[in-house]
Amino acid sequence: xxxxxxxxxxxxxxxxxxxxxxxxxxxxxxxxxxxxxxxxxxxxxxxxxxxxxxxxxxxxxxxxxxxxxxxxxxxxxxxxxxxxxxxxxxxxxxxxxxxxxxxxxxxxxxxxxx
Amino acid sequence: xxxxxxxxxxxxxxxxxxxxxxxxxxxxxxxxxxxxxxxxxxxxxxxxxxxxxxxxxxxxxxxxxxxxxxxxxxxxxxxxxxxxxxxxxxxxxxxxxxxxxxxxxxxxxxxxxxx
Numbered sequence: 014x015x016x017x018x019x020x021x022x023x024x025x026x027x028x029x030x031x032x033x034x035x036x037x038x039x040x041x042x043x044x045x046x047x048x049x050x051x052x053x054x055x056x057x058x059x060x061x062x063x064x065x066x067x068x069x070x071x072x073x074x075x076x077x078x079x080x081x082x083x084x085x086x087x088x089x090x091x092x093x094x095x096x097x098x099x100x101x102x103x104x105x106x107x108x109x110x111x112x113x114x115x116x117x118x119x120x121x122x123x124x125x126x127x
Numbered sequence: 128x129x130x131x132x133x134x135x136x137x138x139x140x141x142x143x144x145x146x147x148x149x150x151x152x153x154x155x156x157x158x159x160x161x162x163x164x165x166x167x168x169x170x171x172x173x174x175x176x177x178x179x180x181x182x183x184x185x186x187x188x189x190x191x192x193x194x195x196x197x198x199x200x201x202x203x204x205x206x207x208x209x210x211x212x213x214x215x216x217x218x219x220x221x222x223x224x225x226x227x228x229x230x231x232x233x234x235x236x237x238x239x240x241x242x
Binding site (some may be wrong): 046053054055056057058060061071103113114115116117118119120121 | 133136151158159161163164168170171172176178216220229230232233234235
């Protein structure tokens, strides 16, 4: 799914620092998602957005923030309030939200604490 | 809300054998069930999906079956090859309500195919 680009591939965070993960898509999809992946835990939903200027909390939103100012872009900020940020972060998009629409993923960003 | 259980967590088969991964879901309103394959360090890729109005779907060596009454669905891979080795995730749409139809994922099955 070359239409979803995540950057950077690797990111390191210092104590007390906020970091922002980029996600851009050129698939003209309305819906975008952020997942966190930990070993043996599967994918857990952090935030999702159905349309520009709208976003909703997922199952594990605490310590994270997002914005959706453009249809193509859905950046995720990992704030200092997130005490255990080390994980693999995946961005996805689908034509719309709601059941029945496949989600397509980016290559992910691996975040570690320095 | 929806809960998806996936078994087994690890599966080792000999090349050429079949592999079966099973998932159960809790929300009877769920009606979309995709399967993703994730190779080490890479993105999950959709390999097959099924909707609740269909009991079985095939795509070459891969098939998915759905039992709505029992609320479980399974991935079947026949004639396995070493390149099938990966982590496989099932998912179910959350149905209506708080999850608004978002996907709920199982915890994954690590499949190893031995040459």
